[in-house]
Amino acid sequence: MKRRLTTVLCADVHGYSRLMEADETGTLETLRRYRTAIAGLVERHDGRIVNTWGDAVIAEFASVVEAVQCAVEIQQEISSQDSDPPPHAPPMRFRIGINLGDVMVDGTDIYGDGVNIASRLQELAEPGGVVISSSVYDQVHNKLSVGFDCLGQRPMKNVAPMTSYRVTMSGRTGQGRSVAVDESPTRREEAGHLQVGDRCEPSSWMHAVLDGLARLPRPVAAALTVSAFLILINVFTGMHKIWFHWPVAALLFAVVLRTALRHRPQSDSKGER
Numbered sequence: 001m002k003r004r005l006t007t008v009l010c011a012d013v014h015g016y017s018r019l020m021e022a023d024e025t026g027t028l029e030t031l032r033r034y035r036t037a038i039a040g041l042v043e044r045h046d047g048r049i050v051n052t053w054g055d056a057v058i059a060e061f062a063s064v065v066e067a068v069q070c071a072v073e074i075q076q077e078i079s080s081q082d083s084d085p086p087p088h089a090p091p092m093r094f095r096i097g098i099n100l101g102d103v104m105v106d107g108t109d110i111y112g113d114g115v116n117i118a119s120r121l122q123e124l125a126e127p128g129g130v131v132i133s134s135s136v137y138d139q140v141h142n143k144l145s146v147g148f149d150c151l152g153q154r155p156m157k158n159v160a161p162m163t164s165y166r167v168t169m170s171g172r173t174g175q176g177r178s179v180a181v182d183e184s185p186t187r188r189e190e191a192g193h194l195q196v197g198d199r200c201e202p203s204s205w206m207h208a209v210l211d212g213l214a215r216l217p218r219p220v221a222a223a224l225t226v227s228a229f230l231i232l233i234n235v236f237t238g239m240h241k242i243w244f245h246w247p248v249a250a251l252l253f254a255v256v257l258r259t260a261l262r263h264r265p266q267s268d269s270k271g272e273r
Contacts, residue, residue: 097121
């Protein structure tokens with residue numbers, strides 16, 4: 001079984017059973033029309049329709065950016081076609097989830113967690129909305145002029161909780177190629193959505209500090225972190241008596257000594273003959 005890294009887009013009709021119960025013939029005609037539009041947009045963005053079982057559409061893309069832009073245009077196209085719906089007919093809305101992950105390839109089909117996660121993400125999306133995984137967000141957040149709302153770590157069926165993002169869209173374009181969206185991405189943490197351990201968008205100074213610590217050797221980074229913690233304790237308990245310099249000095253001396261001993265030149269035990 002071959003494997004590959006790919007971007008999976010999963011689109012599903014919201015309330016499909018209710019629509020079928022209300023009007024089977026009209027729902028199937030609408031679904032067929034929307035699938036034709038989706039297939040055209042997927043092909044335009046160099047994607048491939050993998051499966052269309054039931055009311056769902058699964059597609060894969062080599063480019064993460066193209067996948068997200070295609071999803072936005074799909075929602076815009078469906079919204080524009082449904083601007084004048086027939087009387088007494090509920091509108092059909094798709095929910096879309098996108099994930100970048102490893103999949104198993106069997107002929108023209110793909111399987112695995114990469115597909116399952118995309119399917120679970122679309123369940124988090126609102127009707128007419130798009131939800132992406134953190135792996136997709138890392139690739140596209142600075143390449144597309146779209147907004148992203150961090151949803152935090154949502155529980156998903158048979159999938160480990162992961163940080164997900166909702167793509168925010170505003171306005172509509174007459175051309176299917178361009179995307180009219182928020183110019184300044186928002187970074188809102190919605191009340192009730194975030195749980196302990198969520199890591200959405202750290203501030204720039206915190207990001208720089210974490211990056212700097214990541215570049216240092218682990219003992220040095222640990223010593224600096226403990227030293228900063230001791231200094232903060234001394235500051236908040238009162239600066240009338242300064243005591244942090246003694247444990248900090250001992251800690252830094254131990255780290256320097258350990259580093260020096262680890263990097264000392266080793267003598268040649270065999271010698272030259």
